[in-house]
Amino acid sequence: MGRPATKPAKLRDGFYIEVKNSGTGAVFVRRDTREQMLVAAEEYKRTKQVNVLGEIKNDKWLD
Numbered sequence: 001m002g003r004p005a006t007k008p009a010k011l012r013d014g015f016y017i018e019v020k021n022s023g024t025g026a027v028f029v030r031r032d033t034r035e036q037m038l039v040a041a042e043e044y045k046r047t048k049q050v051n052v053l054g055e056i057k058n059d060k061w062l063d
Contacts (some may be wrong), residue, residue: 011056017041018051028053 012030015037020026029044033039037052044050054063 010059012015013057015055016053017044018053019044019048026051 011028014030014032015034016030017031017037017040018026019029025032029040031040034055053063056059056062
């Protein structure tokens with residue numbers, strides 16, 4: 001076992017959604033384009049809770 005990380009992880013540029021089952025932790029899903037993100041969100045909505053987070057560019061949230 002090593003030392004824990006001291007800096008928070010940086011997210012890659014792209015569009016993010018948050019996917020989770022009820023009562024469990026969330027997973028961030030990244031897609032390259034807005035259209036791909038919306039398709040993935042619709043697909044995950046069938047069985048899981050989905051929250052659209054928006055776009056990250058240079059480690060900053062744009063929307």
